[in-house]
Every structure is written in C-alpha cells, then in structure tokens.
Amino acid sequence: MDGVGWGIVGYGWVARDYMEPGIRAAGHRLVAVCDPNPDSRAAAEGAGARSHADLAGLITEPDVEAVYVATPNHLHRGAVEALAAAGKAVLCEKPMAATLVDAEAIVRAVEAHNIFYGTAFDQRHHPAHRAIRAQVETGRLGIVTAVRIVYACWLGRDWSEAGQPNWRIDAAQAGGGALMDLAPHGLDLVEFLIGEPITTIAALTQTRAQDYAVDDGALLIGRTAGGALASLHVAYNCPDALPRRRLEVVGTKGMLVAENTMGQTAGGALVFIDGASGRPDPLAFDPESSPFTEQVRAFGSALRRPEERAAWSAARDLHTMRLVARAYGQG
Numbered sequence: 001m002d003g004v005g006w007g008i009v010g011y012g013w014v015a016r017d018y019m020e021p022g023i024r025a026a027g028h029r030l031v032a033v034c035d036p037n038p039d040s041r042a043a044a045e046g047a048g049a050r051s052h053a054d055l056a057g058l059i060t061e062p063d064v065e066a067v068y069v070a071t072p073n074h075l076h077r078g079a080v081e082a083l084a085a086a087g088k089a090v091l092c093e094k095p096m097a098a099t100l101v102d103a104e105a106i107v108r109a110v111e112a113h114n115i116f117y118g119t120a121f122d123q124r125h126h127p128a129h130r131a132i133r134a135q136v137e138t139g140r141l142g143i144v145t146a147v148r149i150v151y152a153c154w155l156g157r158d159w160s161e162a163g164q165p166n167w168r169i170d171a172a173q174a175g176g177g178a179l180m181d182l183a184p185h186g187l188d189l190v191e192f193l194i195g196e197p198i199t200t201i202a203a204l205t206q207t208r209a210q211d212y213a214v215d216d217g218a219l220l221i222g223r224t225a226g227g228a229l230a231s232l233h234v235a236y237n238c239p240d241a242l243p244r245r246r247l248e249v250v251g252t253k254g255m256l257v258a259e260n261t262m263g264q265t266a267g268g269a270l271v272f273i274d275g276a277s278g279r280p281d282p283l284a285f286d287p288e289s290s291p292f293t294e295q296v297r298a299f300g301s302a303l304r305r306p307e308e309r310a311a312w313s314a315a316r317d318l319h320t321m322r323l324v325a326r327a328y329g330q331g
C-alpha cells in the first residue's frame with residue numbers, strides 16, 4: 001500500500017513519542033502538523049514535517065489525507081468538527097472528548113460530512129491483544145466469564161512530558177481524572193477482546209494520594225449484555241515501579257494473562273493457563289510492533305479500502321463515552 005500522508009493536530013507527548021514513530025514504522029508520511037506552541041512546531045519540523053500555528057493552514061495542505069487529533073481533550077471537538085467539514089479522514093485520540101455533549105457533537109459532524117472517523121483506541125491494535133481476541137474466537141477459553149484489567153501509573157501535580165503543562169489534572173480540559181484518561185482504553189478493549197460491549201456499569205472513584213481535585217483512582221465494574229463481567233482498576237496514584245499493567249480474560253476452560261501490554265509500547269508477555277491442568281502455556285506475538293504502528297497500518301488500510309471501515313465506529317466510541325459518563329454518575 002502506498003503510504004498515507006498524515007497531518008497531526010497537537011504535536012505534544014503522544015504525537016511525538018508514539019504516533020510519529022508509528023507513522024514512520026508503518027511506511028506512511030507525516031506531512032504537516034498544526035500546534036499553537038512554537039516548541040511543538042519546532043519539534044515537528046525537526047521530524048521533517050511542515051508546521052502551522054492554526055488548523056486552517058493544515059487543512060489547506062493537499063497531501064494530508066488523514067489527520068490525527070492529539071490535543072488536550074477539550075479541544076478534540078473543535079478540531080474534529082473543522083476537519084470533518086473539510087472532508088478529512090480523522091483519527092482522534094481518546095477520550096473522544098472531554099464531555100458527552102462534545103462527543104455527541106463529534107458524531108453529528110462525522111455523520112453530517114460522511115467522513116472516515118476512528119477514535120484512537122490503540123490497545124485494539126497491540127499484537128498481544130489481537131492474539132487474545134483470536135484465542136477467544138477459537139473457543140480455547142470456553143465461556144468467557146470475566147475480564148479483569150489493571151491500568152495505572154503515577155501522575156503527580158507537576159507531571160509533564162514534552163514540556164507541556166499538566167492539563168490532565170484540570171477537569172475543564174481533561175473532563176475528569178484517572179477514570180476519564182485511562183478507563184476508556186479498558187472499556188473499549190473488553191468489547192474488542194470478547195466481542196460483547198459492556199452495557200451495565202458502576203464505579204467508585206477516589207481522590208486520595210494526589211493533591212489535585214480530579215479523581216486519582218477508580219474501580220469500575222461492568223457487565224456485557226451476554227453476562228460477562230469486567231473489572232477495571234485505573235489510577236494516577238500507583239508508583240510506576242509497581243506491577244500496574246495487567247489484563248486477564250477468564251473462561252470456563254482456561255484464562256489468558258497479559259502483563260505489560262496495556263500502554264503505548266510494544267512487547268509484554270502473554271500466557272494461557274489451562275483450566276484443567278493449571279499448566280501455563282506462553283503465547284507468542286510480534287514483540288517489536290507497537291500498538292501505534294499497528295493502528296496507523298489499520299487506519300491507513302481502511303482509508304484505502306472502505307470495506308475495512310466497519311472495524312471503526314463513531315457510534316461504538318460514543319457508547320464508550322456514555323459508559324464513562326455513567327461511571328462518573330452522570331447521564
């Protein structure tokens with residue numbers, strides 16, 4: 001496939017450290033970025049891209065076929081609405097938006113302009129997670145009864161990557177705390193792994209160890225329409241040196257345990273534990289390819305082949321935002 005020409009809106013941490021390398025590794029091209037911050041624009045130019053201070057400049061770039069939106073959450077809506085009106089394909093970072101109202105507006109814009117849209121749930125594309133889905137589909141686990149996820153980190157008040165301000169602890173910009181930032185990955189992943197969306201959800205949040213107002217931890221419990229249970233522990237108050245990225249899919253014939261696969265990087269470990277013998281059977285997957293590289297490949301492939309676009313769904317992503325709102329006791 002000829003490489004897709006990408007634009008990026010918001011060239012901060014995730015764009016620089018994960019998306020730009022993913023675009024390169026997939027054999028695509030980063031054509032241009034837009035970012036009001038001169039340091040971010042300089043970083044983009046250092047990566048060989050043209051840079052614009054505003055979105056209008058990026059939109060006029062004829063070689064930009066697909067645009068990745070990676071601004072702070074409250075700015076997703078405005079960017080996606082403008083890009084949709086310009087007819088660009090959009091891959092927008094999670095959470096879809098800082099509020100459910102903004103996420104609904106995004107879906108309206110996508111539908112009104114009939115653009116190809118995906119929310120950047122990169123965890124769907126981690127090779128280990130694809131392997132889990134394949135194992136579930138073969139029936140090796142028997143009846144899947146539960147998915148258990150731990151996805152946590154330490155995010156103090158002064159946390160900063162790529163020299164950016166810590167907007168994550170500001171409810172107006174982020175839409176919430178650890179639950180808003182980290183839980184969407186797991187909520188979406190449950191549907192991807194076992195093919196059943198969560199339909200019922202409850203959660204408890206805490207603001208316990210950090211000195212800011214948004215939640216620094218949450219426990220969520222969910223159930224799919226078919227009766228599988230899900231639990232998610234997400235946190236900003238877990239030291240990074242502790243075990244903090246774990247995914248288990250439990251079935252009547254065995255379980256799969258993935259360690260250190262949740263997150264932006266390649267690698268981790270995956271093992272099947274047999275339900276009869278208790279014997280562990282390590283499973284191989286591509287340890288080199290990051291979820292971002294695979295996400296770029298999948299989005300680019302669907303851009304070229306519309307028949308693959310069914311794997312991307314703004315309506316499904318809006319459902320995930322509804323679950324997040326319900327978990328916060330809203331909606």
Ligand SMILES: NC(=O)c1ccc[n+]([C@@H]2O[C@H](COP(=O)([O-])OP(=O)(O)OC[C@H]3O[C@@H](n4cnc5c(N)ncnc54)[C@H](O)[C@@H]3O)[C@@H](O)[C@H]2O)c1
Binds near residue numbers: 010040120
């Ligand atoms: N999928 C993942 O694993 C993952 C990881 C990290 C971040 N994210 C998501 O990516 C998004 C960005 O997060 P981050 O940590 O990279 O943030 P960041 O603060 O590091 O970078 C944000 C960038 O957006 C720029 N920006 C601000 N206003 C803008 C505007 N109006 N137009 C264009 N650019 C603007 C900033 O100058 C900055 O360069 C968030 O939605 C976050 O939730 C996802």
